[in-house]
Amino acid sequence: MTSDAHLDWLLISASTATAAGTLRVQVWRRLRSLGALYLQQSVCLLPARPEVRTQVRRLTDRIRHQGGTARTLSMAFTDSAEERAVIAEFNAARDAEYAEVLQRLPELRREPADERARGNITYAEVEESEADLERFRTWLAKITARDYFDAPGGPAVHAAIEQAAAELAAFEEAALHAEAGGPGQAPIRARAGRRP
Numbered sequence: 001m002t003s004d005a006h007l008d009w010l011l012i013s014a015s016t017a018t019a020a021g022t023l024r025v026q027v028w029r030r031l032r033s034l035g036a037l038y039l040q041q042s043v044c045l046l047p048a049r050p051e052v053r054t055q056v057r058r059l060t061d062r063i064r065h066q067g068g069t070a071r072t073l074s075m076a077f078t079d080s081a082e083e084r085a086v087i088a089e090f091n092a093a094r095d096a097e098y099a100e101v102l103q104r105l106p107e108l109r110r111e112p113a114d115e116r117a118r119g120n121i122t123y124a125e126v127e128e129s130e131a132d133l134e135r136f137r138t139w140l141a142k143i144t145a146r147d148y149f150d151a152p153g154g155p156a157v158h159a160a161i162e163q164a165a166a167e168l169a170a171f172e173e174a175a176l177h178a179e180a181g182g183p184g185q186a187p188i189r190a191r192a193g194r195r196p
Contacts, residue, residue: 006083008048010056011073015042019067027068030059035146037089045086047148048074091151097143098153101136102160108132109164112171121171121178129168136161 012031016024034055036044046052060070077083111132115125140161147154 006076006078006080009075009077010046010048010052011039011043011075012036012046012056012060012070013043013072014060014063014068014070016063016066016068018069019063023063023066023068027059027063030055033142033146035090035093035148037086037093049148087149091149094143094147094149094151095153098151098157101140101143101157102153105136105157105160105164108136109167112168116171116174121175123175123179126168126172126175129171133161133165133168136164 014027014031016027031044034046034052036046038044046056056072060072063070077086108129112125112129115121140157144154144158
């Protein structure tokens with residue numbers, strides 16, 4: 001974005017004070033999942049992208065139908081510096097989420113290595129690690145969907161997930177050889193005490 005370019009934004013005001021208590025949680029969760037930047041209580045900002053407009057329209061309709069009040073206003077910044085500061089806040093929020101993925105990723109990568117060291121190279125371990133990897137990919141996809149301005153932390157976490165996938169593929173290949181009785185492979189043994 002150049003310093004003179006301005007984006008379209010949605011300013012959303014939502015109140016669920018007169019509605020059922022569950023609506024407040026639903027609204028908060030939905031706005032968080034969209035990556036809304038709160039300016040103050042019950043007032044937040046989102047870029048006015050078509051998919052965001054659609055989701056916000058559905059949300060405000062639900063709020064109104066369930067007894068709350070909601071208003072969405074289209075706006076544009078007149079000050080480029082202020083707009084850049086808001087974009088930086090969006091990016092900082094996404095980078096914090098990316099950092100959490102990176103912080104937890106070593107657990108995913110450590111499991112196959114630990115099992116290999118124990119000689120427990122089995123298809124069951126592959127399945128468990130694949131399920132864990134899929135959870136990380138789903139989590140990352142949700143963050144990426146609300147990363148409207150390409151936060152700097154994105155590429156590193158995407159690369160780390162792909163590295164974990166490559167390590168899992170190598171573990172799967174080792175399990176295939178172990179189950180086929182390949183030379184130099186540890187014998188297959190049943191795993192005891194699996195995690196729930």
